Amino acid sequence: MYRGLFRKPKNTLEIRDGEMELSRPHIADDAYMKCPDCGRTLYVQDVQDNLDLCPDCGHHFKMKVRRRVEMIADEGTFTELTLKSKNRARAENPIDFPEYEEKLAAAARKSGENEGVLCGTAKIGGLDTCLFVMDMDFMMGSMGTVVGERLTGLFEYAVNRRLPVVGYTVSGGARMQEGILSLMQMAKVSGAVKRHSDAGLLYVVVLTDPTTGGVTASFAMEGDVILAEPGALIGFAGPRVIEQTILQKLPPGFQRAELLLKKGFVDDIVPRKEQKHYLTNLLGLHSDRITI
Amino acid sequence: MEAEKFRAYQRVEAARAKGRPTGRDYIENLISDFTEFHGDRRFGDDKAIVAGIGRLKNMPVTVIAMDKGRTTKEKVGNNFGSPHPEGYRKALRQMKLAEKFHRPVLCIVDTSGAYPGIGAEERGQGQAIAENLMEMMTLKTPIISLFIGEGGSGGALALAVADRIYMMENAVYSVISPEGCASILWKDAKRMKEAAECLKLTAQDLKELGVADRVISEPEEFKAGSRQAKRVYYTLEDLLYEEFQWAKQRPVEQLLEERYQRFRKF
Numbered sequence: 375m376y377r378g379l380f381r382k383p384k385n386t387l388e389i390r391d392g393e394m395e396l397s398r399p400h401i402a403d404d405a406y407m408k409c410p411d412c413g414r415t416l417y418v419q420d421v422q423d424n425l426d427l428c429p430d431c432g433h434h435f436k437m438k439v440r441r442r443v444e445m446i447a448d449e450g451t452f453t454e455l456t457l458k459s460k461n462r463a464r465a466e467n468p469i470d471f472p473e474y475e476e477k478l479a480a481a482a483r484k485s486g487e488n489e490g491v492l493c494g495t496a497k498i499g500g501l502d503t504c505l506f507v508m509d510m511d512f513m514m515g516s517m518g519t520v521v522g523e524r525l526t527g528l529f530e531y532a533v534n535r536r537l538p539v540v541g542y543t544v545s546g547g548a549r550m551q552e553g554i555l556s557l558m559q560m561a562k563v564s565g566a567v568k569r570h571s572d573a574g575l576l577y578v579v580v581l582t583d584p585t586t587g588g589v590t591a592s593f594a595m596e597g598d599v600i601l602a603e604p605g606a607l608i609g610f611a612g613p614r615v616i617e618q619t620i621l622q623k624l625p626p627g628f629q630r631a632e633l634l635l636k637k638g639f640v641d642d643i644v645p646r647k648e649q650k651h652y653l654t655n656l657l658g659l660h661s662d663r664i665t666i
Numbered sequence: 667m668e669a670e671k672f673r674a675y676q677r678v679e680a681a682r683a684k685g686r687p688t689g690r691d692y693i694e695n696l697i698s699d700f701t702e703f704h705g706d707r708r709f710g711d712d713k714a715i716v717a718g719i720g721r722l723k724n725m726p727v728t729v730i731a732m733d734k735g736r737t738t739k740e741k742v743g744n745n746f747g748s749p750h751p752e753g754y755r756k757a758l759r760q761m762k763l764a765e766k767f768h769r770p771v772l773c774i775v776d777t778s779g780a781y782p783g784i785g786a787e788e789r790g791q792g793q794a795i796a797e798n799l800m801e802m803m804t805l806k807t808p809i810i811s812l813f814i815g816e817g818g819s820g821g822a823l824a825l826a827v828a829d830r831i832y833m834m835e836n837a838v839y840s841v842i843s844p845e846g847c848a849s850i851l852w853k854d855a856k857r858m859k860e861a862a863e864c865l866k867l868t869a870q871d872l873k874e875l876g877v878a879d880r881v882i883s884e885p886e887e888f889k890a891g892s893r894q895a896k897r898v899y900y901t902l903e904d905l906l907y908e909e910f911q912w913a914k915q916r917p918v919e920q921l922l923e924e925r926y927q928r929f930r931k932f
């Protein structure tokens with residue numbers, strides 16, 4: 375059943391037999407699901423066939439990392455990046471946090487991945503780029519030492535090869551189970567982003583639902599161009615923490631992509647179906663190469 | 667017995683204790699001719715962060731200090747030391763001036779965290795912290811961050827991308843508060859003492875992890891204005907001065923490379 379995981383990502387959007395496990399939006403476990411926006415009952419299959427969008431209202435459901443890569447990268451061009459030095463393929467338990475190993479094992483089962491971010495190189499619209507996609511199914515996309523190391527490695531690789539970086543964020547924030555070492559990843563990745571930026575290279579980040587905590591307070595907000603998916607929750611503090619602090623309910627639409635656009639914190643909101651075209655254009659505008 | 671078992675949380679309580687010197691106490695005792703500057707030039711002036719210039723011994727320095735406040739009025743006015751984005755932007759503005767005029771930067775960290783409120787979010791709390799992390803990494807002047815009490819997560823890190831991290835003996839630094847950790851982990855904030863042990867948040871833990879470079883001993887009774895506190899300030903003054911003198915002699919490329927590697931190693 376894991377065979378599908380290792381196949382070359384394709385740019386096709388239809389679902390083939392045997393891919394159900396891999397491709398299903400994780401909020402649904404059977405044939406039907408409810409859209410949180412329009413309230414319609416939907417066939418899971420219909421949603422999957424539609425880039426994990428509600429066929430009626432266009433609500434953006436969460437998307438599996440490999441499917442995201444399929445959608446964005448040109449067919450067969452994605453190569454996962456493995457780091458030579460210090461690449462801990464899996465997280466260890468660096469501060470001996472209780473029940474962490476069990477959580478990691480459960481996350482691996484749930485996501486089919488070995489950590490919370492997938493990094494690699496790909497072509498988008500024929501242009502070479504580095505690409506990272508975070509994984510909500512792996513401990514809420516939280517950032518620990520492995521996630522930080524992969525991202526830092528990716529930005530350093532991009533500097534050496536003079537490549538842009540395109541990244542998709544989804545995260546609950548820094549990973550509590552690795553304590554202060556998770557917090558240090560915010561500084562570490564930010565340092566690598568800064569070096570990439572100082573080298574005159576482009577970093578485009580797409581914020582997806584939800585992007586919060588230490589990820590928002592670091593590389594999610596460090597893009598030259600910051601985009602968001604419609605309706606994505608984007609914030610530093612979680613809504614519940616804020617409500618507990620101010621002792622009142624938050625207004626509707628608070629911390630949503632549309633409000634961030636209005637307040638000037640994202641460059642634009644780009645629906646999923648337009649992202650590949652948008653990114654192709656953006657990379658082209660930052661490239662010396664002539665593209666058609 | 668209980669005390670033995672939950673030593674980490676005792677530190678947390680000490681870090682939060684009433685009467686403990688605040689950011690402003692450190693400024694008043696370490697820095698002469700201190701001149702405070704206000705505002706981020708974008709939105710407002712955040713009193714949770716005090717920023718300005720003065721002298722450490724004879725050396726002009728920029729000081730950026732989180733200040734929880736001493737009196738009730740100060741505490742409320744300073745939002746109990748929880749900064750808004752404009753606080754972090756004020757800090758960055760002063761750091762840029764420090765770079766321009768070749769002044770070393772002393773950051774004094776003491777916060778339970780960046781403020782989680784509506785205005786803070788709408789004005790880009792995450793963006794403000796992120797920008798500090800990036801800009802501090804390449805700020806072309808030495809930076810020392812001194813943790814004097816609570817080091818609450820990203821809100822503390824935003825003033826702690828530094829060449830050296832000093833921690834007072836009872837200061838703590840953590841990715842999440844023990845209470846927050848316990849409520850996520852066990853759905854029970856009252857188990858914060860256990861959580862504090864798990865998080866490895868004491869100055870000694872952080873020194874062992876390589877996050878802190880130096881732990882500064884505290885007297886038994888560490889109250890602002892006390893004679894024991896004065897002794898701590900004298901020690902600190904010497905240490906900070908020597909460290910800045912040393913750092914100022916490093917070629918700037920080397921300083922920045924070492925700062926990068928200091929965080930790259932984690």
Ligand SMILES: [Zn+2]
Binds near residue numbers: 411412413
């Ligand atoms: Zn819908």
